[in-house]
Amino acid sequence: MSRLPTHVTLCEVGPRDGLQNEKELVSTAHKLELIERLQAAGVRRLEATSFVSPKWVPQMADAGAVMAGLNAGLRRPEVAVAVLVPNEKGMDAALPLRPDEVVVFTAASEAFARKNINCSIDESIERFGPVIAKAKGAGITVRAALSCCLGCPYEGEVSAAQVERVAAQLAAIGVDHLSVSDTIGVGTPRRVQAALEAALRHFPLHQVSGHYHDTYGQALANVYASLELGVSRFDASVGGLGGCPYAKGATGNVATEELVFLLDGLGIDTGIDLDALVDTAAFISGVLGRPPVSRAARAVLAKRV
Ligand code: HMG
Numbered sequence: 152m153s154r155l156p157t158h159v160t161l162c163e164v165g166p167r168d169g170l171q172n173e174k175e176l177v178s179t180a181h182k183l184e185l186i187e188r189l190q191a192a193g194v195r196r197l198e199a200t201s202f203v204s205p206k207w208v209p210q211m212a213d214a215g216a217v218m219a220g221l222n223a224g225l226r227r228p229e230v231a232v233a234v235l236v237p238n239e240k241g242m243d244a245a246l247p248l249r250p251d252e253v254v255v256f257t258a259a260s261e262a263f264a265r266k267n268i269n270c271s272i273d274e275s276i277e278r279f280g281p282v283i284a285k286a287k288g289a290g291i292t293v294r295a296a297l298s299c300c301l302g303c304p305y306e307g308e309v310s311a312a313q314v315e316r317v318a319a320q321l322a323a324i325g326v327d328h329l330s331v332s333d334t335i336g337v338g339t340p341r342r343v344q345a346a347l348e349a350a351l352r353h354f355p356l357h358q359v360s361g362h363y364h365d366t367y368g369q370a371l372a373n374v375y376a377s378l379e380l381g382v383s384r385f386d387a388s389v390g391g392l393g394g395c396p397y398a399k400g401a402t403g404n405v406a407t408e409e410l411v412f413l414l415d416g417l418g419i420d421t422g423i424d425l426d427a428l429v430d431t432a433a434f435i436s437g438v439l440g441r442p443p444v445s446r447a448a449r450a451v452l453a454k455r456v
């Protein structure tokens with residue numbers, strides 16, 4: 152049996168991926184309370200917001216206000232705060248607000264890149280050049296999120312060879328870390344391992360993470376398959392919120408509380424407190440006016456009654 156990692160780092164994407172698809176605007180104050188609760192629960196990496204076009208994603212229009220609010224006393228030195236930036240304009244807006252990490256994003260499928268960022272994969276790589284130069288100049292790490300590594304809503308199945316081609320391009324321009332993303336949650340464990348192996352030909356093990364949407368209920372199985380390869384970083388979204396506005400029908404990321412329950416059970420440390428996380432899932436679900444979707448959150452809440 153393969154040895155699993157003893158510690159896993161989770162990047163909480165609820166405030167960004169979790170909320171970006173919500174039609175009703177969530178107030179900046181509620182976003183800040185969400186982030187504060189996540190930090191208090193033990194989250195040490197998080198995606199706070201996206202510096203994208205407000206016409207494309209209206210929910211992220213308050214990116215500057217979220218970061219300014221964090222900087223005005225809520226930010227904790229032990230927490231790495233990441234923001235998404237699709238281009239130099241986004242980088243210029245983000246830079247004065249001092250993110251610890253910027254996340255550029257493209258896709259393993261040509262059609263999805265066009266729908267999501269309005270350019271080809273090769274054009275996106277070119278756009279990232281000045282973003283990376285500015286990030287490195289400011290001592291900010293650069294992660295790339297590579298969408299549609301297992302399947303594309305427009306092109307269907309995506310091969311590991313397609314993942315490898317773009318992973319190589321991203322490594323060549325100086326990206327530090329790659330998030331292998333299953334945007335529409337169609338991956339199953341062996342195929343996820345093949346996609347990760349493709350990424351691992353260009354990035355070291357500690358610089359690859361899994362970002363698995365749970366549309367088909369495969370995300371936890373895919374996390375386990377990733378652990379078997381030694382991958383020890385995952386994105387997750389509190390309450391299982393999320394989806395991409397340009398991937399219709401895709402549901403949320405793996406719920407952070409389900410992942411923490413799994414990892415606790417495996418004796419793998421995350422530093423995150425399950426009960427505080429479930430309280431946070433209940434809080435943000437309440438803001439959105441519905442009960443938490445994750446089974447772990449519902450189970451913990453039912454037990455308390
Ligand atoms: P475009 O329309 O081609 O951009 O969009 P443009 O350069 O032609 O500019 C058009 C307008 O947008 C101009 O404004 C620009 O100033 C403005 P106007 O003159 O019309 O008033 N603009 C911006 N405004 C604010 N911030 C910016 C910015 N850039 C241009 N950074 C663009 C290209 C990339 C901007 C657009 O396609 C976009 O914003 N896309 C983002 C889509 C998005 O956020 N998707 C969700 C995040 S990715 C995701 O969820 C996947 C992930 O979770 C992994 C996975 O699951 O797969 C990470």
Ligand code: MG
Nearest residue numbers: 168334394395
């Ligand atoms: Mg996503």
